[in-house]
Amino acid sequence: MTEVRTRPGLLATIMPTTITRWTRVMGWLLVITNIGIVGTGGLVRLTGSGMGCETWPYCTEGSLTPTPEMGIHGLIEFGNRTLTGVLVIVALLAFLSVFRLRAHRRELPVLSFLVGFGIIVQAVVGGITVWLHLHPSIVGLHYFISAALVAVATAFLVRLYATPGPRERAVPVWYAATAHLTTLAVAVTVVVGILLTGAGPHAGDDAAARNGLDPIFWQHVHSWPAYVTLALTVVLVIGALTVAPRVRRWSLLLLGVELVQIAIGLWQARTGLPIVLVNIHMVLAVALVAAMVTVVMALKAPRVSAAPTSERVAAYTESS
Secondary structure (H helix, E strand, O other): OOOOOOOOOHHHHHOOOOOOHHHHHHHHHHHHHHHHHHHHHHHHHHOOOOOOOOOOOOOEOOEOOOOHHHHHHHHHHHHHHHHHHHHHHHHHHHHHHHHOOOOOOOHHHHHHHHHHHHHHHHHHHHHHHHHOOOOHHHHHHHHHHHHHHHHHHHHHHHHHHOOOOOEEEOOOHHHHHHHHHHHHHHHHHHHHHHHHHHHOOOOOOOOOOOOOOOHHHHHHHHHHHHHHHHHHHHHHHHHHHHOOHHHHHHHHHHHHHHHHHHHHHHHHHHOOOOHHHHHHHHHHHHHHHHHHHHHHHOOEEEOHHHOOOHHHHHHHOOOO
16 A cells, blocks of 8 residues: 655644754744844944834834834834844744754753743833933843843754753863853953943934943953953864864854954944944844854763664654
8 A cells, every 4th residue: 555645734844843944944043033133223223213213112102103204213113123023933933843842852942932032021121221212221231132142042053953962071171161261251342342332422312321431441441352352262263173173163153253343343443433334343243142152062062872862863853
């Protein structure tokens, strides 16, 4: 008797029992959309559209959407808000794509859930930002949460491609310590950059407050942890070429992002902070966070004694 093979239904496609191409696509979309919304959010601030919608969750007191009187600023601000809904949908689909793997890949639904929950928190913080008329501290928190979401989304994507099971350090102790020290330097660089942004000219609205820091001085302060990060990354690359080959591609990726980021940072500082360069710099900052996460997660490898059996392999990868 000839076996009849049927195509999986929509529910089976959205909620597979293995890691499929669909699952990986959702993982990539989760990272891309969370990085992308940093660019659109930056556009809101850099074009002076931060108060394009004067309230939240409505755009005006009497309208959910912008009115013609609000002009381009209302459209830009509302467009960024709309993208938040796209992020929620992507996070939900990513969560559903790994939900049925929760018994043996518990970290995947947990990470995707954290991204989805963080997006909702981010939307509320965005609303508070509008209510407080773009207070620099809240705007900075808004950006910091975006960086954290990119980090978690990247961890989710990396784990989608990883062999399941217990993991152990696969690099020398000094190398792992250097990687974690580099992570700290990246975090400090991002935080100082947020403080510098709160002192700079691009407030999102002419009436928005600034944090009172000297932007010229804090440009120099911002460069210090950035150069420390670069020096540590060079050590990571040299180590990856000698004693930690599994980290080679990710350390080179990290170095590449840093070199471009530093070049853009110097360029924008010497040309009066044009909004295009500032926006690229903002996006590259969260891309730097993503690259750092890939390095840290490459420090460990599956335990040799815990190599997956054929049954476990079938549980996390598609059989085609």
